[in-house]
Amino acid sequence: ELKxxxxxxxxxxxxxxxxxxxxxxxxxxxRLYWYRQDPGKSLESLFVLLSNGAVKQEGRxxxxxxxxARLSTLxxxxxxxxxxxxxxxxxxxxxxxxxxxxxxxxxxx
Amino acid sequence: xxxxxxxxxxxxxxxxxxxxxxxxxxxxxxxNLYWYRQAAGRGLQLLFYSVGIGQISSEVPQNLSxxxxxxxxxxxxxxxxxxxxxxxxxxxxxLGLNTEAFFGQGxxxxxx
Numbered sequence: 001e002l003k004x005x006x007x008x009x010x011x012x013x014x015x016x017x018x019x020x021x022x023x024x025x026x027x028x029x030x031r032l033y034w035y036r037q038d039p040g041k042s043l044e045s046l047f048v049l050l051s052n053g054a055v056k057q058e059g060r061x062x063x064x065x066x067x068x069a070r071l072s073t074l075x076x077x078x079x080x081x082x083x084x085x086x087x088x089x090x091x092x093x094x095x096x097x098x099x100x101x102x103x104x105x106x107x108x109x
Numbered sequence: 110x111x112x113x114x115x116x117x118x119x120x121x122x123x124x125x126x127x128x129x130x131x132x133x134x135x136x137x138x139x140x141n142l143y144w145y146r147q148a149a150g151r152g153l154q155l156l157f158y159s160v161g162i163g164q165i166s167s168e169v170p171q172n173l174s175x176x177x178x179x180x181x182x183x184x185x186x187x188x189x190x191x192x193x194x195x196x197x198x199x200x201x202x203x204l205g206l207n208t209e210a211f212f213g214q215g216x217x218x219x220x221x
Contacts, residue, residue, distance in 0.1 A: 033209055042199060043212045088153070092207035095166075096143070101152035
């Protein structure tokens with residue numbers, strides 16, 4: 001059974017600081033997805049990582065995938081308040097995606 | 110382009126009442142369809158998924174059921190709601206089972 005663990009589950013950051021969210025998964029998976037959820041809203045797709053070594057960047061967010069280590073990271077550069085949200089990673093399992101529990105990111109001045 | 114519609118956006122229902130949430134996808138054929146539930150402040154729980162009309166896979170035994178009467182329509186139902194059924198229900202679709210999922214706007218259900 002595929003298990004996906006994110007850490008930290010809660011992250012309070014100051015603006016302009018850098019930080020990384022980690023997503024570990026338990027069995028072989030060659031696809032990894034990152035989603036963003038604003039409070040009270042649905043999930044929005046951020047990144048699709050389809051192969052080992054894949055790196056995607058959008059603004060202050062950069063995601064990478066290491067399938068050998070079964071690890072994906074979401075790096076936040078110079079955080080701004082607009083990035084406050086919950087971030088989920090999801091790995092492709094045998095039949096469906098398996099989601100992590102989410103990382104709640106709070107960026108404050 | 111593909112779009113997913115989910116309704117209603119919010120719902121308050123008494124314990125013991127029935128439930129019907131509907132989700133439709135436009136702009137694609139034979140999508141894989143999913144129902145997730147998110148309890149307050151928690152992660153996503155996959156409830157049901159469907160790879161085709163009339164084909165439903167249940168992930169968690171519970172008070173809910175799902176149906177797919179048409180290719181792009183997915184319905185979540187309950188005959189009698191429990192307090193524990195409260196949560197944020199999300200419908201999603203994808204082209205393949207392990208591919209990127211696209212979510213509807215969600216239904217916030219409060220059982221009172």
